[in-house]
Amino acid sequence: MAGVSLQCGDCGALLRSVQEAQEHADLTSHSNFSESTEAVLNLVCSTCGKPCRSKTESDLHTKRTGHSEFVDKTSETAKPISLEVPKVDAMSNEDATATTDQPDEMVVPEVDKKVLEELESMGFPTARATRALHYSGNAGLEAAVNWVVEHENDPDIDQMPLVPANTKVEAPKPSLTPEQLKAKQQELRERARKKKEEEEKRMEREREKERIRIGKELLEAKRIEEENERKRLLALRKAEKEEERRAREKIRLKLEEDKAERRRRLGLPPEEPSAPKPSNVVEEKKSSLPVRPATKAEQMRECLRSLKQNHKDDDARVKRAFQTLLTYVGNVAKSPDEEKFRRIRLSNQTFQERVGALKGGIDFLEICGFEKVEGGEFLFLARDKVDKAVLNSAGSELDSAIKNPFFGVL
Structure with missing residues (x-):
């Protein structure tokens, strides 16, 4: 079967003619080409008529436009490929011979200025826009944008393209109409x-x-x-x-x-360890005796012991409460006629922090004779109820509680 295309051995691209192969070689520096019986794919969009030469190109077109229906016209356009190199006139041969003697001057290729300005207005750098127009064959705004999308990961995407100074530049193809251009710009802006x-x-x-x-x-x-x-x-x-x-x-x-x-x-x-202890007898004797009510001193001692047990995790606070209570009791015992020592405001912040907030602090003062007055706002010890014996007992119990390290332990 005769060949219908040329295939690049470096990248696998299918080309319709020797001229396309030469252009491909100029763009990519690929030089390994062979004749192929596989025709160049020609998928024509049913909606807009755009031809696509590969499945990848048709997928990109569908992704950009939403057009998904294509007509396969590959068999219609496929024809045996001619391997003859296009002839050039004698003048061209002479020019070619002359140019081989000296290196060509490299210049920026000519592109459609109007389309270049449109690409720049859309935010593309000048070098990238020029490169896209040149390598897309100056086919218009859409072709240039498609080329940028397909080659945005190229390392030289932002390098200005250069071509020999005597390279013939094809006339740029017609651009889009103003309405199409406006719609395309809006579409690209929306996509961005x-x-x-x-x-x-x-x-x-x-x-x-x-x-x-x-x-x-x-x-x-x-x-x-x-x-x-x-x-x-x-x-x-x-x-x-x-x-x-x-x-x-x-x-x-x-x-x-x-x-x-x-x-x-x-x-x-010495007491025998195994000797029975007459505890039961003592208990029986005690049970027969009348129960003696606890004295004020015993009530105070029990109150202080309970206060320490309730707050055993904070020894410093308990000791400060004992010292504060000793100060209150001592002031009343020394100056019983001074009413300021016999009246304590319960809402006082210092009193609350040192005594009032601890369970048992106010109970101890009430055992000493203090009473709540004025709706529970004050603790007051009336002058005629000041009992120095009770106050002295309170001072002794507090002093013992402060100095005895084992107080409240047993």
Whole structure:
């Protein structure tokens, strides 16, 4: 079967004639061509009549215009290819011989100035627009834009094309009508706008993913920090309980030693560990005795012990509360006639921080004789209810609670 096309061995492109092969070689520097029985594809758009020479070109046309119906006229246009090199006249041969003796001067090719201005107004650089017009054969705005789209990843896309100075330039093909040009410009601007919006949306999605990732990392770091803090507090409480247990054991051993020392001084034999303790007898005797009401001092001691137990995790605050209560009681005991020492505003911030906010602080003052007056706004100790004995007992209990390190432990 006779060949109907020439195929470039470097890129695989199919060409209709020797002249097209020469133009292809000039543009790409490819030189390996062979005769092929595969015809150059000729797909004609049913909507606008644009011919497409490859499936890729028809796909790009569909993507840009939305036209999807094509008529295959390959068989109609296919014809045996002539391998004869086009003849040139003698003058051309002489010119060619003359030019081979000296290097040709390279210049920027002539392109359609009007279309070039239109491309520049659409935002294309001058070099890119000139390159697109030159390599698309000055076929018009659409062909130039199509060439840019197909070759936008070329490394030399923004280099100004150069051709020999004596190269014959074909007359530019007619451009689009003003209405078509306006519609094409609007279409290209709309396409550029949509592409920019899509890029912005993609970047926003990437930024949102990054924000979510950073948020998750921060939450995980916070969770780990809280978990470590919880473990630290548990270890601290465990150490405090162990220290409390050792303190109780130490006190118990000390009591047993004191008891053994007293028995030794009295000349009594050491207590047998296995000897039964008359605890039941004592309990029976106690149960037969009338219950004695707790004294003021015992009530104060129990109140202070309860205050320390309720706030055992903050020893410094408990000690400050004891010292504040001692100051209140001491001022009244020293100057019972001074009403300012016998009246305490419950809403006072200092009082609340030191005493009022601690469970048991106000109860202790009420045991000392203070009463809530004026709708619970003040604690007041009337002059005729000042009992120095009670105040002295309160001072003794507070002093013991402050100085005794084991107060409230047992």
